[in-house]
Amino acid sequence: MSFTAAEQAAMRRALELAVTPGVPTGPNPRVGCVLIDDAGRTVAEGYHRGAGTPHAEADALAHAGESARGTTAVVTLEPCNHTGRTGPCAEALVAAGVRRVVFAQSDPNPVAAGGAETLRAAGVDVESGLLRVESGLLNTVWTFAVEHQRPFVTWKFASTLDGRSAAADGTSRWVSSRASRLDTHRLRALCDVMLVGTNTVAVDDPLLTVRDEHDQPIEHQPLRAVMGERDLDPDRRVFNSDAESVHLRTRDPQTALKELYARDRQHVFLEGGPTLAAAFLRAGLVDEIVVYVAPMLLGAGRSAVADLGITTIADAFRPRVTDITVLDGVDGEEPNVRLTLTPERH
Missing domain, CATH: 3.40.140.10 (Cytidine Deaminase, domain 2)
Known part of the structure; x- marks a missing residue:
């Protein structure tokens, strides 16, 4: 050449x-x-x-x-x-x-x-x-999707130092800082699907749109996808006119990704709860992990991920850390740490 x-x-x-x-x-x-x-x-x-x-x-x-x-x-x-x-x-x-x-x-x-x-x-x-x-x-994401015939999956969650995503009473606003939330919206904008489970919609009623630093929606919104067989109240905010939405009537991650790829979607931002995260991890369908770690301890409460069937330390899920970034605190908040990790392929 x-x-x-x-x-x-x-x-x-x-x-x-x-x-x-x-x-x-x-x-x-x-x-x-x-x-x-x-x-x-x-x-x-x-x-x-x-x-x-x-x-x-x-x-x-x-x-x-x-x-x-x-x-x-x-x-x-x-x-x-x-x-x-x-x-x-x-x-x-x-x-x-x-x-x-x-x-x-x-x-x-x-x-x-x-x-x-x-x-x-x-x-x-x-x-x-x-x-x-x-x-x-x-x-990178487009090439992955074409070669694997499914969307690339980024799993994002926020956690305390002891691995809790919500307190014992279910409250989770706010585990992460404002700087982390702004950074999350930046990452959301790079994807073309926001995916959660039916329980998250029923309990938390998220809007699942991408907003700027002034809390205003950006012009091009990802598809809001809800996964699960449970019927949902059509008045939940995820089904409003702010962005396109779809209810994927399945509990199988592979089926959900197949349906999304058929809709020409290349990059899924997984923001569901611990049950949905565990389902994707067990299926080997998480390609990137983004974690926002807040400097606090709860001692009890909801874990970031549900049971993975791991009973011994030798079988622990060990993704590779590819980036560590400290997000400076704003409005008097303590800094958070963003970890980016890649699951090892075997």
């Missing part, structure tokens, strides 16, 4: 374009594209703005017009080769007269893959692998 300095600079710019603020999460990956001429000068730029909008290549070509002929297209993901809500990007690049295509990551989606072959068959020079790792980090 041989890449020019101009192509490397263009790929870094394409990576920046791919993460342009305001692009909603959804079924499509984040992609950026830069067209450069033989002298390495930028001719046009583009990026994907969400499902149903032009792909990054089409966006860049639209800006370039006739100037696209003879250029090199530098793209963070292999140009697609299928017709969905938009046409195949590989064919659009050929039609525009693009001379060379450099992309970072191969498309893992079998429906869309094959763009490189289409380009080569049309006489376009194609190279891949430039900043592949960096590009992969843009779409």
